[in-house]
Amino acid sequence: MLLLEITLALLGACLGLAILARRTRLPYAVVLILGGMALAFIPGLPRVELDPTLALAAFLPPLLQASAWRTDWQEFRANLWPIMLLAVGAVFFTAACVAVVAKLLLPDLPWAAAIALGAIVAPPDAVAAASVLQRMPLPRRIVTVLEGESLMNDASALVLFRLAVGAVAVGSVAPGLAAVTFLAVAIGGFLVGLAVALLAARVLPRLEATPLEIAFTFLTAYGAFLIAEKLHVSGVIAVVTAGIMIAQRQRALLTAQTRIEALATWSFMEFVLTSLVFILVGLQLNGILERLGAYPLPVLVVGAAALSATLILSRLGWVIPFAYLPRLFPALARNEMLPRPRHAVIIGWAGMRGVVSLATALALPLEIPHRDLLIFLAFVAILATLVVQGTTLEWLIIRLGVVEPTRRGMAPAEATARRLMAEAALGEVEGRLDSPLDGVIARDLVGEFRDIARVFTGVAAGGTQAELRARLQIRLAALRASRERLIRHQREDGLSDEMLTSLLSETDYEELRLQQQLAQAG
Template identity: 60%
Template structure:
C-alpha cells in the first residue's frame, strides 16, 4: 500500500482510538499501543516497520522542542537538582539494575549487551504520563520535575547506549571515557542548540509574517538536531536548548504568531504522539516472528522479571534521592524535597515509549541476542504503559495529590490582572490630560476605572458575583452580535475576507470571556 494511504489510515485510526480512550477514561497512549497490536494481527493488514532513524530524527526533535517551548524556565532551574537526579541518576541506576538482572536471567548474554538493554529501557517517556496528568490538577512541582526529566533523560540514555553497543562490538568499555564524553556531548549540544535558537529568534523577529515565523520554529528544531549530530554531540540536548531559547522569546512575538503557532504545534504534537504509539503496537507481529527459537514460558519469565526490576529500580532511586536534601542542606537550594506522596507519583510515572523501541531496533544485526533484546524492550514498554498508565490516575486520586479547584480567581492571577489594569488606567489618565486629544481618553476612563475597582475587590464575594454577572452579559451580547452578522451575510451579502476577520475578532473575545468566567466559577 502506498505510504500516503497508509499514513492516512493510521491517522484515522489514531482519531478513533483517541475517542475510545476519552470515553473509557484511559490514557490514549495505552489505547493506541493496544489498538496497534490488534491492527497488527488483522489478516491482510499491511506490515508497517518503524525505521529507528526515522523515529529518532523525525519524531523526537519536534516532540522535545514542543515540551521545551512550554517549560517554565524559572521553575526548571528552581528544581534542577531533582530533575538531574532523575534524568541522569535514575537513568544510569535503572540501566545498571536491568543489566544485572539480565545477566542473572540470561547468563550467556555479555555484560555490555545487558548494559545496552538497560540503556534502551531506562529513559521514561513523559508523553504517556502527560495523557493522564493533563486531565488532573497536580502540584506544579511534580509537573515541572517530570517535564524537566523528559527533556534530558533521553540524552543520558542514548550516550550510555552508544557506549554499550560500541563496547559490545569492540569487546571493552572505559567508564571514565564514557563520563567525560557525556559531559562533552551535553555541553556541545547545549552550545549548538543555544546558538541556533538565538539565530532563529533573530530571524523570526524580522520576518513579520506569522506563517514564516511558525515555519522557522520547525526549521530551528530540526536544524539544531542535525547540526549537533553532524558535530558528534548530543542532538537531544541541542533541541532542548533551542526550545528553551525560543520559549523564553515568545513574549517578543506578535499576538497572532503566538496564538497561531501554538495551535500548529499542538496539532503536530498530537499527530506525532498518536503515530508513535500506534506504530509501537504495530511492531508486535514483526518482533514475534523472530522469537521462534525461545519457549513461551522463558520469554514470559524474562520479560516479567526485567519489567518488574525496571519499575522497582525507579522507586529504589527516587525515594533515597528525595531524602538527600534533608541530609545535605546545601542541596536544598537546588530544589526543595516534596512529601512522600509526590515522590510516589514521580516514581510511578515511568512509562517507556518510542525512544526505547527505536534504540532497540537500531541495534546492529550482528549484536548478541539482538532479537531477544528487541522483544524484551517491547515488553517493558507494553508493561509500563499498561500497568502504570492505567493506574496512574487512580493512584493520584488515592494519595490525594490532586489539587482541588478553588472557586473564583486565584490570588496570583488576580494580582497579575490588577497590575495590568492599574498600568492601563495610568496610561489612559495620562492621555486624558492632553488638551488637544484628551476627549476620547476621557470617554474611555470610566471603563478602565471600573475594571480597576472590580479587580481591587476581587476577593469580596459581592464584587466577584458582580464581575461574573457582567461577563455573562457581555457573552450574551457577543453571541447576539455574531448571530446578526451571520444574518447580514445571508441577507445582504458580505465579502468572505471581511467575514473571516470579524468572526476571528468575535471568537477571540468569546475565548477571553469564557476564560474569565472559568476563573470566576472554578
C-alpha cells in the same frame, strides 16, 4: 500511493482510538499501543516497519521542542536538583539494575550489551503519562519535575546507549573515557542548541509573516537535532536548549498573531505525531514475535516478567529514598524543597516508557548477541509499564490524596496582576485627559478603565468575585448577540465572505479571552 493510503489509514485509526480512550477514560497511550497490536495481526494488512533512525529524527525533535516551549523556566530552575536526579541519576541506576538482571538471565551476554539494554528502557516518556496527568489537578511541582525529567532523560539514556554499543564493538571502554565522552557529547549538544537559538533570534523578526515564522520554528527543532547528530553530539540536548531559549524570548521574537496560530499548529502536530508514534509501536509486535522462534516460551515469559518488574521497581527504589532518607537529618528536613513522600511515590510510579525506548531498541546493531530477544524484552517492558502503571496511576493519585482541591474563583495573585495591568492602562488614558486632541475621547473612556481597575482591586484584596463573573457573563452574552446580528446581516445584505471572516475572527478571539477569564473566575 500505498504510503499515502497507509498514512491516512493510521491517522483514521488514531482518531478512532483517541475517541475510545476518552470514552473509556483509559490512558491515551495504552489504547493506541494496544490498538496497534490488534491491527498488526489483521490478515492481509501490509507490514509497517518502523525505521529507528527515521523514528528518532522525525518524531523526537518536534515533541521535545513542544515540551520545551511549555516549560516554565523559573520552575524548571527551582526544581533543577530533583529533575537532574531523575534525568541522570535514575536513568543510570535503572540501566544498571536492568543490566544486572539481563546478565543473570543471559550469562553469555556481554556486560556492554546488557548496559545497552538498560539504557534502552531506562528513560520514561512524559508523553505516555500526560494523558493521565492532564486529567488530574496535581501539585504544580510534580508536573514540573516530570516534564523537566522528560526533557533531559532521553539525552542521558541515548548517550549511554551509544557508549555501550561502542563498547560492544571494540570489546571494552575505560570508565574515565566514557565519563569524558558523556560530558563532551552533552556540552556539544548544548552549544549546538545555543547556536541555533541565536540564529533563530536573528532570523525570526525578519520573516514578518506568520506562516513563515511558524514554519521556521519547526525548522529550528529539526535543524538543531540533525546538526548535533551530524557532529556526533547530543541532538536531544540541542533541541531542548534551542526550544527553551526561543520560548523565553518568544514575546520579543513573535507577533501576537503568530503566537496564537503557532499554539494551534503545534497542538495539532503534537497530537498527530504522538498518536502515530504509539500506534506504530504496537504495529511492531508481529514482526518481533516472528523472529523469536529459537527461544523457548518459558525463557521469554520469565525474561519479560523479570525485566518489567526490575524496570518498575528500580525507579521506585531510586525515587522514594530521596524523599525519606533526608528526613533522618534535621538540617535537611527543614529544607522547604524537600520532596513529600506521597509526591515521590507518584513520580516513581509515573515511569511509563514510550517511543524513544522502542526506536532505540530497533537501532541495536545486528552483531549484538541475542539482539531479537533484547528487542522483545524491551517491547514487553514498554507495554508492561504502559498497561500496569498507565491504568493505575490515576487510581494511585486519588488513593494517596495528592489531587489538589479545585480552586473556585480567580486567584488573588492573578487578580493582582490584572489590577496592575488595568491601572497601567488607566494611567495611560488619564495622561491624555489634558490633550487638546485626545482629551475628549479619553474622558469618554476613563470611566470604563477606572471601573475595570476597581473590580480587579477588589478581587485582589479578597473581596467578592460575583461582580466580576456577572460582568464577564454579560460581555459574553453581548458578544454572541453581536455575532448573530453580523451573520444575519451577511445573509440579508450580502456582506462579503472576506469581511465576514475578518469580523468573526475578532469576535472569536474576544470570546476565547472572556471564556478563559470566566473559567478562572469560577
